[in-house]
Amino acid sequence: MTPTIKELLSSKSEERPVRVKGWVRTKRQTKSAVFLEVNDGSCMANIQCVFSPEQFSAPALAAELERCGTGASVQIDGRLIHSPGAGQKLEVAANSLKLIGEAPAESYPLQKKAHSLEFLREIAHLRPRTNTFGAVARVRNRMAFAVHQFFQERGFCYVHTPIITASDAEGAGAMFQVTTLDLERIASQGKLDYEADFFGKPAFLTVSGQLNVETYCQSMGRVYTFGPTFRAENSNTTRHLSEFWMIEPEVAFAELEDNIELAKDFILHLVKVALEDCGEDLSFFDARIQPGLIDGLRKVAEGSFNRMSYTQAVKELEKHVDQFEFKPYWGCDLQSEHEKFLTEKVVGGPLVVTDYPKEIKAFYMKQNDDGRTVAAMDVLVPRFGEIIGGSEREWRLDRLENRIKEGGLNIDTYKWYLDLRRFGSTPHSGFGLGFERLLLYVTGMTNIRDVIPFPRAPRQADF
RNA sequence: UCCCCUGUAGCUCAGCUGGCAGAGCAAGUGGCUGUUAACCACUGGGUCCGGUGUUCGAACCACCGCGGGGGAGCCA
Numbered sequence: 212m213t214p215t216i217k218e219l220l221s222s223k224s225e226e227r228p229v230r231v232k233g234w235v236r237t238k239r240q241t242k243s244a245v246f247l248e249v250n251d252g253s254c255m256a257n258i259q260c261v262f263s264p265e266q267f268s269a270p271a272l273a274a275e276l277e278r279c280g281t282g283a284s285v286q287i288d289g290r291l292i293h294s295p296g297a298g299q300k301l302e303v304a305a306n307s308l309k310l311i312g313e314a315p316a317e318s319y320p321l322q323k324k325a326h327s328l329e330f331l332r333e334i335a336h337l338r339p340r341t342n343t344f345g346a347v348a349r350v351r352n353r354m355a356f357a358v359h360q361f362f363q364e365r366g367f368c369y370v371h372t373p374i375i376t377a378s379d380a381e382g383a384g385a386m387f388q389v390t391t392l393d394l395e396r397i398a399s400q401g402k403l404d405y406e407a408d409f410f411g412k413p414a415f416l417t418v419s420g421q422l423n424v425e426t427y428c429q430s431m432g433r434v435y436t437f438g439p440t441f442r443a444e445n446s447n448t449t450r451h452l453s454e455f456w457m458i459e460p461e462v463a464f465a466e467l468e469d470n471i472e473l474a475k476d477f478i479l480h481l482v483k484v485a486l487e488d489c490g491e492d493l494s495f496f497d498a499r500i501q502p503g504l505i506d507g508l509r510k511v512a513e514g515s516f517n518r519m520s521y522t523q524a525v526k527e528l529e530k531h532v533d534q535f536e537f538k539p540y541w542g543c544d545l546q547s548e549h550e551k552f553l554t555e556k557v558v559g560g561p562l563v564v565t566d567y568p569k570e571i572k573a574f575y576m577k578q579n580d581d582g583r584t585v586a587a588m589d590v591l592v593p594r595f596g597e598i599i600g601g602s603e604r605e606w607r608l609d610r611l612e613n614r615i616k617e618g619g620l621n622i623d624t625y626k627w628y629l630d631l632r633r634f635g636s637t638p639h640s641g642f643g644l645g646f647e648r649l650l651l652y653v654t655g656m657t658n659i660r661d662v663i664p665f666p667r668a669p670r671q672a673d674f
Numbered sequence: 675u676c677c678c679c680u681g682u683a684g685c686u687c688a689g690c691u692g693g694c695a696g697a698g699c700a701a702g703u704g705g706c707u708g709u710u711a712a713c714c715a716c717u718g719g720g721u722c723c724g725g726u727g728u729u730c731g732a733a734c735c736a737c738c739g740c741g742g743g744g745g746a747g748c749c750a
């Protein structure tokens with residue numbers, strides 16, 4: 212394979228013959244030189260390829276050069292040299308040019324100018340060719356790898372939980388139904404028989420791998436999932452997707468405190484890796500997307516991570532009632548405005564909130580001795596609020612059964628889940644981290660549809 | 675699902691009280707002794723989102739529909 216531009220630009224600057232393959236970002240010409248900037252996605256920087264007058268006055272090369280506009284794919288042979296120009300250390304003194312795929316300027320949607328994110332969303336197949344989306348793709352890739360590194364280094368086992376599920380696992384949200392039944396025929400005949408469906412009963416896309424991964428937690432000890440998750444909520448916001456990627460670790464013999472430690476270490480690890488390995492891309496985000504981004508991440512990496520109980524948080528909020536649209540009170544769900552206030556105004560950084568009222572949390576969370584709260588923990592971050600939701604799990608059979616009944620859930624569908632408490636039960640804890648929300652946090656991007664290659668949302672499933 | 679904003683050239687937008695369709699960038703052409711969001715000059719470029727209505731006259735006003743954005747709720 213041809214060396215990448217990243218490799219070329221990071222090589223020692225002694226002169227040597229090189230070949231460049233990539234896509235033209237911009238062409239500039241003067242009487243004395245033609246400059247072609249080429250990018251291949253390996254890094255933010257382009258490589259500048261320079262053609263001298265004797266070359267671009269040759270008819271064959273001139274004709275090729277003519278058609279090398281923004282977006283064209285090219286192969287250039289030349290010498291890697293110290294650049295006499297000001298903007299770059301190295302450049303390619305080109306000997307030859309091969310136009311591989313033309314991109315006619317009249318019809319190619321991307322121009323050598325800034326485009327709005329809204330416009331680029333409409334051309335999701337071409338937007339990775341822009342600086343912004345190239346950077347997002349590289350950071351996303353590095354963060355995905357860092358997720359695995361973090362858990363693998365700590366002896367976690369990566370478990371593949373199912374995408375298709377036959378039970379509404381935890382009531383975490385509206386589900387997409389999976390069926391092979393002919394809906395149009397059902398609509399016209401008015402007859403519905405799930406016996407005839409593929410699985411012999413209703414089936415759905417998973418809203419969480421947690422319940423499944425708990426089974427492996429109760430044999431492997433430290434486990435995690437990292438896969439696609441689906442919510443059919445009619446959510447139209449900058450932080451919700453219908454299809455997103457979620458990371459869910461689960462640890463046996465771990466209590467709430469262990470869980471909080473793990474979550475903190477996890478976030479710290481990811482932020483540090485981003486700062487260390489994605490510097491060029493983060494600098495771009497800092498300059499063009501979110502001023503102050505890098506400073507904020509550095510502060511986090513230095514370990515400023517606050518925590519308070521839900522009860523303390525509500526007390527804090529009650530001091531500033533006049534600033535909220537929704538009045539905070541003990542027992543209320545924390546609103547977006549409350550979460551933002553806590554992270555941005557009260558602590559000025561990420562915040563762990565623990566021990567929520569049981570009424571506003573899921574049935575599987577461990578009930579505290581006070582009888583009114585559960586051992587839950589949410590990690591909130593400035594700019595958009597909740598990034599992690601987790602808890603110690605209720606591992607006592609009778610308590611868990613009671614909660615299922617109280618919640619009006621069908622106990623039969625949880626039989627296998629309750630078996631985990633019936634046989635060799637252990638205290639255990641885990642959390643869920645929305646991968647795209649992490650990316651929003653690390654990149655400073657503000658719309659979740661811009662940190663996943665092909666966003667799926669209500670009325671949006673193009674490409 | 676609810677609330678608010680918005681839709682005009684390839685892109686970003688201006689268009690006053692209803693009276694001839696505009697700018698910047700992009701593109702094309704020419705110029706320019708190394709440019710780097712290159713620069714300078716010139717040129718071409720329009721279903722004013724769609725429909726209906728009001729009016730002598732609608733990009734502009736009204737109604738309906740569609741698209742986009744932001745906020746809220748649900749959550750990760």
